[in-house]
Amino acid sequence: MMHTHPEHKYAPYPVLERPQRRWPNQVLSQAPRWCSTDLRDGNQALAQPMDGASKAEYFQYLVEIGFKEIEVAFPAASSTDYDFVRYLIEGQHIPDDVSIQVITQARPELIERTLQSLLGAKQAIVHVYNATAPVFREQVFGMDKHEVIALAVAAVTQIKTWCDAHPETQWTLQYSPETFCMTELDFSIAICQAVQEVWQASAARPLILNLPATVEVNTPNVYADQIEAMIDALAIDAHTTISLHPHNDRGTGVAAAELAMLAGATRVEGCLFGNGERTGNVDLVTLALNLYSQGIHPQLDFSNMRKAVAMAEKMTALPVHPRHPYAGELVFTAFSGSHQDAIKKGFAWREMRPVNLWQVPYLPLDPQDVGATYEAVIRVNSQSGKSGAAWILQQNHGLILPAYVQKHFSQCVQAHTEQHGQEISIAAIWQLFRQQYGLHAVPTWRVQDYVYDAESGVLQARVHTEHGLESLVGKGKGMIAAWVHALSTWREQDVSVLHYDEHSLGQNTHSQAVAYVGCQFDGGAPVYAVAIEQDASKAALQAVLNAVVLQAPALKAAV
Numbered sequence: 001m002m003h004t005h006p007e008h009k010y011a012p013y014p015v016l017e018r019p020q021r022r023w024p025n026q027v028l029s030q031a032p033r034w035c036s037t038d039l040r041d042g043n044q045a046l047a048q049p050m051d052g053a054s055k056a057e058y059f060q061y062l063v064e065i066g067f068k069e070i071e072v073a074f075p076a077a078s079s080t081d082y083d084f085v086r087y088l089i090e091g092q093h094i095p096d097d098v099s100i101q102v103i104t105q106a107r108p109e110l111i112e113r114t115l116q117s118l119l120g121a122k123q124a125i126v127h128v129y130n131a132t133a134p135v136f137r138e139q140v141f142g143m144d145k146h147e148v149i150a151l152a153v154a155a156v157t158q159i160k161t162w163c164d165a166h167p168e169t170q171w172t173l174q175y176s177p178e179t180f181c182m183t184e185l186d187f188s189i190a191i192c193q194a195v196q197e198v199w200q201a202s203a204a205r206p207l208i209l210n211l212p213a214t215v216e217v218n219t220p221n222v223y224a225d226q227i228e229a230m231i232d233a234l235a236i237d238a239h240t241t242i243s244l245h246p247h248n249d250r251g252t253g254v255a256a257a258e259l260a261m262l263a264g265a266t267r268v269e270g271c272l273f274g275n276g277e278r279t280g281n282v283d284l285v286t287l288a289l290n291l292y293s294q295g296i297h298p299q300l301d302f303s304n305m306r307k308a309v310a311m312a313e314k315m316t317a318l319p320v321h322p323r324h325p326y327a328g329e330l331v332f333t334a335f336s337g338s339h340q341d342a343i344k345k346g347f348a349w350r351e352m353r354p355v356n357l358w359q360v361p362y363l364p365l366d367p368q369d370v371g372a373t374y375e376a377v378i379r380v381n382s383q384s385g386k387s388g389a390a391w392i393l394q395q396n397h398g399l400i401l402p403a404y405v406q407k408h409f410s411q412c413v414q415a416h417t418e419q420h421g422q423e424i425s426i427a428a429i430w431q432l433f434r435q436q437y438g439l440h441a442v443p444t445w446r447v448q449d450y451v452y453d454a455e456s457g458v459l460q461a462r463v464h465t466e467h468g469l470e471s472l473v474g475k476g477k478g479m480i481a482a483w484v485h486a487l488s489t490w491r492e493q494d495v496s497v498l499h500y501d502e503h504s505l506g507q508n509t510h511s512q513a514v515a516y517v518g519c520q521f522d523g524g525a526p527v528y529a530v531a532i533e534q535d536a537s538k539a540a541l542q543a544v545l546n547a548v549v550l551q552a553p554a555l556k557a558a559v
């Protein structure tokens, strides 16, 4: 049960007094160094960790999309992990420009086994960690600050000694004061300085100080303050990198990473789609595409997002949420009328103007850049407006509905979606449109042939009906006026055309023409009809004829 006085149970985590903070005035201008920890932090959080074959497949994929640093295993944890590192090294599966990283607790026997796993590697990052926050020092380790520093120093010394004895590998040390975000700043500084002191970073032996938000306990600005304060306090030379490892317990992992990058961190560890312990590691897909959509190349390639999703889902057996930024099935989709209207206008605007910069209402990214089609951009349900169905007909059938048809058809679609209580598919919209406007493969009444003499204004046409061929004659200023005359005479009705529009379908010589009409019969309510024919004149005649059929209930019923 939730407490009425949560303050009796939970205290806020301390924040830093840092009026000199600079990061709020910075802007991001380049991608960080990425490290995928899908095969380690992501893997350790799965009910069924990956087997060697899955790890190999995922490793290949991570390389393919551009990762240059990949934490591949916790070799001391299991033979699967140990053997996987050996498989990568012995099988020469690691590209020259990719560094594998392995993690270990700061315990001598685990360090030894971890280093053994790396024998023969061209280059490797050895990642050693120990928790530093008060609650861990007290409850987990039963150590005071000096003892915790001594633990880290001993671990780094052991690793350094090994590295000195194995110069064939190009070594990088990564040290993580686990639970950094919950640790007193002066203690984080002290332990990192102690590690720096032992390791002595150099071009040949770089150092990564990885400052994790192991459990996210504060707002992202606090993490950024902590990172900036560390950078200010530590001697950060060209061989020392400040790295981030945010988790997402408060749902702000991405924001925390971005603010901490503003604060000066240049490397980020995380997982695709935010897999990882509890609420996950920071989501590297979102981080990368946040940069991309600001015009900054992320150096990771998500052109085929469906593959990325399929791969992650296969490896983790966890679904990617339909609303997951940039990747979910629904993230480029508008169901609502006003969004659809704005998006449709945005696309039309782009078509008319030679603009390069992407500025389309409601779409922060061009879906095509991540391999999505425009098909899913608009879907139609009872919340949709006139633009929704119009967009779908335009995208799928090349129809550019005039405003009066858009308006009328949206009422038909609305009635349909309300009646069925669910989304209407593209196929069903097309079916409804054809039925509504008499657009049948074989029209009920068909214009067989016609001759129009522009000089005299006389139109002669033959119409195919259920009774055979009927010959019609009419006269008027223009072919449509002559046709209206012919039909009025034939049907003994007052026929008038209130609206008429046409356009071609397609751009080649075989393209067809579509005509839209709004007609009135004996002064009644407008009847709308559409026809598609080989040429515009025939389409116009057929569209008006379709309206004649649609307004006559007996004929319509026969359709």
Ligand SMILES: CC(=O)SCCNC(=O)CCNC(=O)[C@H](O)C(C)(C)COP(=O)(O)OP(=O)(O)OC[C@H]1O[C@@H](n2cnc3c(N)ncnc32)[C@H](O)[C@@H]1OP(=O)(O)O
Binding pocket: 041, 044, 074, 076, 077, 078, 104, 105, 106, 107, 110, 129, 130, 131, 140, 141, 151, 178, 214, 277
């Ligand atoms: C935040 C992170 O994600 S950190 C990474 C966590 N990942 C994993 O744990 C996945 C793989 N781990 C494993 O398979 C196992 O934990 C193993 C095989 C590595 C070790 O298992 P165990 O020997 O049973 O130890 P376990 O991990 O439970 O830790 C218990 C002991 O290690 C100590 N310990 C835990 N972490 C560390 C550390 N980073 N450095 C030094 N000692 C540590 C604990 O204080 C405890 O000591 P105690 O026995 O004296 O009380």
Ligand SMILES: CC(C)C(=O)C(=O)O
Binding pocket: 041, 129, 176, 178, 179, 210, 212, 213, 214, 215, 245, 247
């Ligand atoms: C060991 C570290 C980097 C970690 O996984 C964490 O703190 O979450």
